[in-house]
Amino acid sequence: MTELRLLHLTYAGMGRQTARVDFDPRLTIVYGASDTGKSFVTESIDYMLGARKLNLIPEAEGYSQILLGIALPDASVITLMRAPQSGRVSIFEEDIRDLVYRSPDLVLSAQHSPRTTKNLSRYLMERIGLDGSLLATNDSGGTKLAGFRDLLHLCLISETRMVSKVSPVLRTSGTSGQTAHKSAFKLLLTGAGEQPSPSRLNQAQRRVHKGKISLLDDLILGLQRQLSSREANQSQLQQQLRRLLEHQEDRAESLRDVTRRHTQAASDRATLSVALARYAQRLAETDDLLGRFELLRAQYESDLARLGMVSEAGSLLGYFRSGPCVFCGAEPHHQQAGHDAMETTALHQAVTAESTKTRTLLADLLLTIDDLRSQREYVAGDQAVQAALAEQADAEITRIEREELTPLQDEVTEVMATRSRLEKELGLHARIEELEDVRAQLVSEEAQPGGQPSRGIPPATLTGFDRTVERTLDAWRVRREEEVAYDQYTAELYVGDRSRSGHGKGMRAVLHAAFTTALADYCLEQRRSHPGFIVLDSPLVTFREPGVREADLRQSVPQHFYRHLLNAFRGQAIVVENTDPPSDILDQAQVYMFSREAHGQRFGFFPLTSSSSPTQYSDTAASATPPAYWR
Structure with missing residues (x-):
C-alpha cells in the first residue's frame, strides 16, 4: 500500500474549545447550511498539505494550532501541526487531537524545495514512493522535481475548481505550468516520471534566471537586516517561543488566580x-x-x-x-x-x-x-x-x-x-526560507537537464483510464450516450464530441468529480502511487439530471454517487455538500451536518462559543479517542 489516509482535522487554541472532524477510511460527508464552515474544511486540508496561506474565518480567531492526522502506508500514524499563516509544519509521530505543548519529532518547511528533503512535500512524496520523480516543464525537455502540490490538485477539488471550465488536469487557465500539470497527471497514470538528459538552459533563459536570482538575493538580504536576533536560528527561536508559551500559560493561570x-x-x-x-x-x-x-x-x-x-x-x-x-x-x-x-x-x-x-x-x-x-x-x-x-x-x-x-x-x-x-522573527525566517526555496528552485532548474521532449501517455493506459471514468459515471447513473475520452494534448475531457468545458456548470462539476474519482480508483487498482484520498467540494449541488423532477432527484444520481463512493471506491472520499445525503448512507458513513442553529446536530465546524456546553457541539466523532478502525 502506498496511499495515505486522513484521520482528522483539528483546530486547537489556548482557552478555546477544540473543533474537529474525524474522517472515515471510506466515506466522510460534511453537509448542511451555507456559511457554516463546510468549505473551510477543504481549505484547511489544503493548507495543512502545503498551501501557502489560509483565509481564516472569524470563528477561527483564537485558535493557534491546526492538526491533521494521517495514517501512512506503513500503518504508522503521524500528526501534522501548523499554525495559521506559518511557513513551518511540525510532525508528531503519534495521533494528537488536542492542544500540543511538547516539541515536535520533526520540523519541515511547508513549501516544496528540490535542494533539501526538509520540507513537507518531499516527506509525503517519499511516503507514497514518488520522491525523486521528475516532471516536464516545457516541450524542449526541461524538467523539475515533482512535489506533493503537483499531485494534490488532482485529488483535492475546491468548490471553485469543481465548476470551473478549466480542465481537471490543470490548476489555472493560464499557459504557465500547463506542461508540468499534464506531466503530473501522466506520472500518476503511468507511475513513471520524466527522464533527465544532459543539456542545459540556453543563454537567454540563463540571463532571465540570473536576474530573478539577483532580485531574490536582494529581497532575502533586506529581510535578514530586519532580524533583531541574528545569533538565534529558526529552531532556537521556535524553542524560545514554545517555552514562552508554556510560561505565558503559567503566568495567565497565576493572573487568573490573583484576579479572582x-x-x-x-x-x-x-x-x-x-x-x-x-x-x-x-x-x-x-x-x-x-x-x-x-x-x-x-x-x-x-x-x-x-x-x-x-x-x-x-x-x-x-x-x-x-x-x-x-x-x-x-x-x-x-x-x-x-x-x-x-x-x-x-x-x-x-x-x-x-x-x-x-x-x-x-x-x-x-x-x-x-x-x-x-x-x-x-x-x-x-x-x-x-x-x-x-x-x-x-x-x-x-x-x-x-x-x-x-x-x-x-x-x-x-x-x-x-x-x-x-x-515576527519566525515570520521573517519563514519568508526568507520561502524565498531561498524559490531561489534554489531557479538554480536547480538552470542545472536541471533537458533536451528530449516529454513522451505522451501510452494509448493502452489512456484507454484504461477512459473506461474507468465511464464506469464511474455509469455507477452514478449519469446519463450519457457517447464514449468518454481524455485528450492528453489539450488536457480536456470529452463526452463524445463535446468537451467538459462546453457543458453547464452542473454537468462540469459531475464530470470533474468523476474524473478525480476515476483517477484515484485507476491508480489504486493498478497499484500505482497516489495520495489515496479525494476531497470533493460541492460536486452535486448545481447538478440536476435532465427529465428528472427535483422531488425524485435524491433517488437518482446523488444516491448512486454516495453508494459508489461508500461501497465500490478503493480510496478514501471526503465530500462537502449543501444538500442532504440519502438516508441509507447516514448510518454507514461518517456524516456531519452543520446546521448553524444552536440546537442543531452541530452548529458548524467551530463551536457556537468557546464556552459552549457539550450538548451544543456534540456528535459521535467529537470524542478525543480515535475511531475503532484506526486502533
Whole structure:
C-alpha cells in the first residue's frame, strides 16, 4: 500500500474549545447550511498539505494550532501541526487531537524545495514512493522535481475548481505550468516520471534566471537586516517561543488566580461598606431618639419641680393675708371655719397625684434611655469591628494590587511583547526560507537537464483510464450516450464530441468529480502511487439530471454517487455538500451536518462559543479517542 489516509482535522487554541472532524477510511460527508464552515474544511486540508496561506474565518480567531492526522502506508500514524499563516509544519509521530505543548519529532518547511528533503512535500512524496520523480516543464525537455502540490490538485477539488471550465488536469487557465500539470497527471497514470538528459538552459533563459536570482538575493538580504536576533536560528527561536508559551500559560493561570482573589476581596469590601452604612444609620437613629428622650426627661423634671413649688406655696398662701380664698376664690363671708386648711389639703392631694404620675413616666423614660444607650454601645462596638475589617480588606486589596496584580500584569505585558517579537522573527525566517526555496528552485532548474521532449501517455493506459471514468459515471447513473475520452494534448475531457468545458456548470462539476474519482480508483487498482484520498467540494449541488423532477432527484444520481463512493471506491472520499445525503448512507458513513442553529446536530465546524456546553457541539466523532478502525 502506498496511499495515505486522513484521520482528522483539528483546530486547537489556548482557552478555546477544540473543533474537529474525524474522517472515515471510506466515506466522510460534511453537509448542511451555507456559511457554516463546510468549505473551510477543504481549505484547511489544503493548507495543512502545503498551501501557502489560509483565509481564516472569524470563528477561527483564537485558535493557534491546526492538526491533521494521517495514517501512512506503513500503518504508522503521524500528526501534522501548523499554525495559521506559518511557513513551518511540525510532525508528531503519534495521533494528537488536542492542544500540543511538547516539541515536535520533526520540523519541515511547508513549501516544496528540490535542494533539501526538509520540507513537507518531499516527506509525503517519499511516503507514497514518488520522491525523486521528475516532471516536464516545457516541450524542449526541461524538467523539475515533482512535489506533493503537483499531485494534490488532482485529488483535492475546491468548490471553485469543481465548476470551473478549466480542465481537471490543470490548476489555472493560464499557459504557465500547463506542461508540468499534464506531466503530473501522466506520472500518476503511468507511475513513471520524466527522464533527465544532459543539456542545459540556453543563454537567454540563463540571463532571465540570473536576474530573478539577483532580485531574490536582494529581497532575502533586506529581510535578514530586519532580524533583531541574528545569533538565534529558526529552531532556537521556535524553542524560545514554545517555552514562552508554556510560561505565558503559567503566568495567565497565576493572573487568573490573583484576579479572582482581588475580585473576592473587593466584593467582601463592598459587603463591609454596606454593613458600615447600616450601622451608621442605626447610630444616627439612636442618637436622635436619645436627644428627644433627654428633652422629655428635662420636661418631666421641670414639671416635678413646678409641682413641688406649687405644693409648698399652697401650704403658705392662706396664712399671709385675709380676703378671697386663694384656692377657690370664695369671699370671706362665704368661707366656713377651717376653709383654708381644707383647700390646702385638696391642692396637696392633687399635686401629689400629678407628681406620682410624672415620676412614674420619668422612671419608665429613664429605663428606655438606659436601654437605648446599651444598644448604642453594642452597635458602636459592632461598627468598630466592621470598620477594622474594612481597614484590613482595604489593606489586602492594596497589597494584592501592589505586590501581585500589578507585577503580574507587567510581566504578562512583557511576555506578550516578547511573543510578538519572536513570532515576527519566525515570520521573517519563514519568508526568507520561502524565498531561498524559490531561489534554489531557479538554480536547480538552470542545472536541471533537458533536451528530449516529454513522451505522451501510452494509448493502452489512456484507454484504461477512459473506461474507468465511464464506469464511474455509469455507477452514478449519469446519463450519457457517447464514449468518454481524455485528450492528453489539450488536457480536456470529452463526452463524445463535446468537451467538459462546453457543458453547464452542473454537468462540469459531475464530470470533474468523476474524473478525480476515476483517477484515484485507476491508480489504486493498478497499484500505482497516489495520495489515496479525494476531497470533493460541492460536486452535486448545481447538478440536476435532465427529465428528472427535483422531488425524485435524491433517488437518482446523488444516491448512486454516495453508494459508489461508500461501497465500490478503493480510496478514501471526503465530500462537502449543501444538500442532504440519502438516508441509507447516514448510518454507514461518517456524516456531519452543520446546521448553524444552536440546537442543531452541530452548529458548524467551530463551536457556537468557546464556552459552549457539550450538548451544543456534540456528535459521535467529537470524542478525543480515535475511531475503532484506526486502533
